[in-house]
Amino acid sequence: MAGLPRGIAARDRVVPPTGFTVRLTVFAAAAMAFLAVFALALSMASDRLAERWSQALARSATVRISAPEGQVEAQTEAVLKVLAETPGVASFRRLSREDQAALLAPWLGPDLPLDALPLPELVELTEADPGYDSEGLRLRLAAEAPGAVLDDHARWRRPLVEAAARLQWLGLISVLLIGATLAAMVTLAAQAALAANGQVIRTLRLVGATDAFIARAFVRRFTVRAAWGALMGTGAGLLAVALMPRSSVEGGFLTGLGFTGAGWMVPLAVPALAAVAAFLATRLAAFRMLRRLT
Amino acid sequence: MIAFSDVSYSYGGDNLLSNVSLELPQGSFHFLTGPSGAGKTTFLRLCYADLIAASGRVDVFGQDVRGLSRDAIAHLRRRVGVVHQDCQFLDHLPLRENVALPITVAGGNPEEEARDLDELLEWVGLSGHRDALPPQLSGGERQRAALARAVVMAPDMVIADEPTGNLDWEMSLRLLRLLTELNRMGKTVLIATHDLNLIRAAKQQTQARVLRIRDRQVQPAGADL
Numbered sequence: 001m002a003g004l005p006r007g008i009a010a011r012d013r014v015v016p017p018t019g020f021t022v023r024l025t026v027f028a029a030a031a032m033a034f035l036a037v038f039a040l041a042l043s044m045a046s047d048r049l050a051e052r053w054s055q056a057l058a059r060s061a062t063v064r065i066s067a068p069e070g071q072v073e074a075q076t077e078a079v080l081k082v083l084a085e086t087p088g089v090a091s092f093r094r095l096s097r098e099d100q101a102a103l104l105a106p107w108l109g110p111d112l113p114l115d116a117l118p119l120p121e122l123v124e125l126t127e128a129d130p131g132y133d134s135e136g137l138r139l140r141l142a143a144e145a146p147g148a149v150l151d152d153h154a155r156w157r158r159p160l161v162e163a164a165a166r167l168q169w170l171g172l173i174s175v176l177l178i179g180a181t182l183a184a185m186v187t188l189a190a191q192a193a194l195a196a197n198g199q200v201i202r203t204l205r206l207v208g209a210t211d212a213f214i215a216r217a218f219v220r221r222f223t224v225r226a227a228w229g230a231l232m233g234t235g236a237g238l239l240a241v242a243l244m245p246r247s248s249v250e251g252g253f254l255t256g257l258g259f260t261g262a263g264w265m266v267p268l269a270v271p272a273l274a275a276v277a278a279f280l281a282t283r284l285a286a287f288r289m290l291r292r293l294t
Numbered sequence: 295m296i297a298f299s300d301v302s303y304s305y306g307g308d309n310l311l312s313n314v315s316l317e318l319p320q321g322s323f324h325f326l327t328g329p330s331g332a333g334k335t336t337f338l339r340l341c342y343a344d345l346i347a348a349s350g351r352v353d354v355f356g357q358d359v360r361g362l363s364r365d366a367i368a369h370l371r372r373r374v375g376v377v378h379q380d381c382q383f384l385d386h387l388p389l390r391e392n393v394a395l396p397i398t399v400a401g402g403n404p405e406e407e408a409r410d411l412d413e414l415l416e417w418v419g420l421s422g423h424r425d426a427l428p429p430q431l432s433g434g435e436r437q438r439a440a441l442a443r444a445v446v447m448a449p450d451m452v453i454a455d456e457p458t459g460n461l462d463w464e465m466s467l468r469l470l471r472l473l474t475e476l477n478r479m480g481k482t483v484l485i486a487t488h489d490l491n492l493i494r495a496a497k498q499q500t501q502a503r504v505l506r507i508r509d510r511q512v513q514p515a516g517a518d519l
Contacts, residue, residue: 010398010405016386203382206344207443208372209399210365 014204015197015217021189022225028185029229029274030236036178037237037267043171044266045257050164057157058127061134065121067147075145076121082140083125088132092125182226182274183281190222190282194289201293215286219279226278230271238267295320295451295482296341298512301350303336310336312510313350318484320450323477323500325493326486327515328507334486335379337512338453341484342374343367355450372400375444377454381436383428389439390415390424396447411446418442418472433460434469441472451482458492466492474500 063083067075076094083092095103097114100122104112134152141148194201204214241258259266296318303311310333318324318341326334339345340352343359352359354370362370375396383392394404394411404411415421418438423431431439437457444452454473458466470492477483477500487493496502504515 010391010394010403013387013391014384014395014398016384199382200384203384204395204399205368206342206371206376206378206382207396207399208368208447210368212365213399213401 011213011217012220014200014209015193015221016200018193018196018221021193021196022221025186025189025222025225025278026229026232028189029182029226029278030233032178032182032185033230033233033270033274034237034240035233036175036270037234037241039171039174039178040267040270041171041241041257041259043168043175044259044263046164046167046171048260049256050161050168053157053164054161057153057160061125061127061150061152063123063125063141063148063150065123065145065148067145071147072121075147076123078145079123079141079148082137082144083123086132086137086140088128088130090126090128092123095122095124179273179277182230183277186222186226186278186281187285190218190285191289193218193222194286194293198293201290211287211290214290215283218286219282222282223275223279227271227275230274234267234270237270238264295322295355297351297353298340299351299353301340301347301352303333303340303345303347305336309510311340311347311507311512314510314512315350316505316512318482320482321477321480323474323483323496323502324485325496325502325504326484326507326512327488327490327493327504330488332507333510334488334507335455337507338376338455338484338486341451341453342371342376372396372447373450375447375449375452377437377440377444377452377457379455379459381428381440383436383439385428388425388427389420389431392428393439393442393446395443400447407446414442414446419468434462434465437461437465437469438472441469445476445481449481451484452476454483454485456487457485458487458489463491467495470496470499 063079065072065076065079080092080094083089100119101110101112101114104114134150138150141150201214244258298314298316301311301314302309314337326337328334336345340347341354343352343354343362346352346360355373357366357370359367359370384395387395390411391398391404393415394407397404397407412421412424415424418441420435420439420442423435423439428436428439437460441452441454441457444454452473457469457473461469466489473483473485474496493502493504505512506515
């Protein structure tokens with residue numbers, strides 16, 4: 001067994017060092033792994049975002065009361081009464097003028113003269129589990145407070161969740177494209193190396209080397225180089241993601257781009273997948289080339 | 295060992311060999327001679343399945359090479375040691391690893407054969423050059439190294455294509471002695487050469503037969519050789 005590593009080394013050395021193609025492979029694998037880490041971060045952040053939006057919005061609703069002057073207060077009281085009697089409503093709260101000002105401040109500024117604006121009254125409610133019957137609630141509100149409209153956020157929640165889900169798929173497709181690009185680049189590099197070593201291949205064949213032996217010598221080299229490059233790229237990518245600002249409400253989606261908890265382990269699969277892609281690409285290219293070189 | 299049955303081979307429209315039939319039995323020693331371009335190298339390449347005959351049948355070790363897969367041809371070549379005209383080394387590997395190349399490609403570990411390798415290098419007089427790269431060797435040293443590589447797997451047959459082409463007379467005789475020694479060990483030896491002096495010297499050492507390529511035919515040479 002002591003001689004085994006040296007035996008493997010001897011088999012590897014039959015192919016001369018191919019500086020340029022090897023450096024190209026290492027660089028391509030590192031760059032692709034770096035990009036793959038970001039694509040994964042995007043995909044996983046989108047997944048979290050879709051989940052968060054879905055959960056946060058699914059449990060809340062708003063009742064908007066727009067009534068002629070003089071009826072607003074009575075209809076608001078009627079709405080509060082209806083909500084108090086409706087099964088499946090966990091809690092509700094009439095928004096104060098200060099709450100409304102806080103909601104409008106990001107768009108209209110902090111010193112808003114709310115009294116001069118014809119703002120509707122808003123009642124925020126939280127759904128219990130099991131929830132309320134929204135159609136039934138709408139009918140009761142229409143009967144008790146004709147100016148009240150129940151908005152359960154479904155209208156704008158769905159496109160948001162769909163967009164986040166699509167963003168997640170885009171991230172995953174990007175990872176696949178990055179893998180395919182790496183495989184293509186490794187194939188080109190392997191073909192260049194095989195073409196440059198025509199005489200070596202001929203000599204190996206004349207002393208009894210099989211196609212599998214010759215292919216293995218090239219495959220090992222490119223697989224190891226791709227794995228090393230991807231390892232470096234993944235390390236750099238993880239560092240870059242870790243250095244991004246922490247998630248915050250003010251930062252929105254961009255500052256939430258990253259990994260959480262066990263999610264940090266997912267990018268560690270990138271070097272292994274890069275090695276597999278390089279292995280398959282080089283093996284395919286080598287056997288195709290060797291069949292041509294009769 | 296090797297049997298040609300009605301073998302023809304043409305290249306680029308030129309018919310190099312035509313309806314050749316002959317046998318090279320186990321343990322025989324043959325020279326193949328003829329003018330340059332007559333087809334000596336082609337004949338040798340047919341013997342180790344580097345070329346496949348256009349028509350006719352070549353049997354090597356009892357196998358019709360036409361039906362052999364690429365892997366089977368590779369395995370067949372492990373039983374035939376070839377000394378090429380241009381030696382064909384891997385220039386980036388030291389001499390010792392080049393000589394051990396047939397062991398490496400057969401899946402063996404040259405380190406386990408270290409003692410035999412060192413003895414082999416000593417046998418061909420190259421023990422002092424084991425770490426030299428092929429381009430650092432002289433023509434004669436390369437020829438002897440090629441011979442060492444050809445026999446390192448103890449093949450059943452040794453084929454040499456103009457092995458003394460780059461050697462002086464003294465070195466040629468030394469190489470010839472190595473080949474006759476192999477023949478005494480029971481190996482079949484086939485040497486292509488146009489060096490008639492070498493053939494005459496060999497006939498004094500061994501029961502060598504001489505084949506001559508003439509008019510696309512391979513025939514036993516006359517008494518003049």
